[in-house]
Amino acid sequence: MRGGGLWQLGRSITRRLAHVDKSAISRRCFASESDLKKTVLYDFHVANGGKMVPFAGWSMPIQYKDSIMDSTLNCRENGSLFDVSHMCGLSLKGKDCIPFLEKLVIADVAGLAPGTGTLTILTNEKGGAIDDSVIAKVTNEHIYLVVNAGCRDKDLAHIEEHMKAFTSKGGDVSWHIHDERSLLALQYFCCIPIAFMGFPLRYTGEDGFEISVPSENAVDLAKAILEKSEGKKQGLLGSRKRRRAEGGFLGAEVILKQIEQGPSIRRVGLFSAGPPARGHSEIQDENGQNLGEITSGGFSPCLKKNIAMGYVKSGSHKSGTKVKLVIRGKSYDGSVTKMPFVPNKYYKRS
Structure with a gap:
């Protein structure tokens, strides 16, 4: 961002948004050649x-x-602006919105300061993951969260089912699905106050903001950010744990037991030779015994080598452990490494 550009950006956005024809844009429409939906961008x-x-x-x-x-x-190195309007944003409101949400996610929502957020997991009764979600505490009676596009239907059905049970017992919580708004994610942006509503997030491994904006203003906002930025481009697609587990979210008993006794498998990062490993590729020890499997993998442009994540048996998760990755029937050398793969550059307040 150019020096002094923040104030100019705020003024130019305010001026532009005041003169938009709001009836000219609708948030979602369908492609004429297919059933694919389109964002307003x-x-x-x-x-x-x-x-x-x-x-x-x-x-x-x-x-x-x-x-x-x-x-x-x-x-x-510079930054990117992502259109994430395909994702589903929703608000929970009411004096009991926090205790309600804490029954569904593992995050310490009550411990968040207003205006801050966190990445969390929606769990099921077995302690498994339904979906991940970014949540933000607007106030103590207003929580904003975003769920993934591919999981929208099942996530909303899950939340609605438990909300009906919660409110039937006198709980005060209601929700609104923000289909009238779009989402922009500005990544690797200097973390200073900005002139529009957004919450800090770090899901790409760098600092940034996710910005919820009325859909009729989304295009102008995207243009203004790109025009006023240098180098930034459009982008592609312990005790607290114990306290939250004891708080009673879905699957808490299973997760609490794993915290106390240790999990049977561990998530690890991996480097590998040969072709990039893909989901469900087998991980073996050097003697060919099964250790687990890959969940995702690919080539890292930053590191110029193959990286992957996967789950292995506890005891084989230490950094430096030599492994074999079975890819299309052939075995390739690999090793366990610490994550994140690329060191982050998070802004830290002095």
Whole structure:
């Protein structure tokens, strides 16, 4: 961001948004050639050279004129603006919205300061994960959360089912699904106060903000951010744990037992030779005995090597442990490594 640009950005956004024809834009529409939904930024993506592909029922940009590797490096070195309007934002309100949400997620929502947020997990009765979610505490009686597009239907059904049970016992909570708003994610942005409502987040491994904006203003906001920024481009697609577990969220007994006794498997990062490992590739020890499997993997443009995540048996999770990855029937050398793979550069208040 140019020096002094923040104030100018705030003024220019306010001026532009005051003169928008709000009836001209609707948040979601369907492609004429398919059933794919479009965000209000669809035409903006296409005009800027975005290659549109299906993703979770939406037509989303997978690449612009730059290569995916160049875009990845730019996000790390300068910054990127992402259209994440396909995701589902919703608000929970009422004096009991926090105790209600704490029955569904593992986060210490009550411990969050107003205006802050966290990444969390929606759990089921067995302690398994239904979906991950970003939540933000607006006030003690207003929680904002975002769930993934591909899990929208099951997440909303899950929340609604438990809300009905909660309110039937006198709980004060209601919800609103923000289909009238769009979402922009500004990643690797200097963490200073900004002139519009947004919450800090770090789900790409760098600092940034997720911005909820009325859909009729989303295109102007995206243009203003890009025009007023240097280098930033459009982007692609312990005790507290114990206290929260004892608080009674779904699956708490299972998770509390794992905290006390230790889990049977561990999530690890991996480096590997050969082709990149993909989901469900087998992880073996050096003697060919099964240790677990890969959940996701690919080539890292930043590190110039293959990286992957997976689950292995406890005891085989220490950094430096030598393993074998079975990819398309062939075995390749690999090793366990600490995560994050790329050191972060989070802003820290002095």
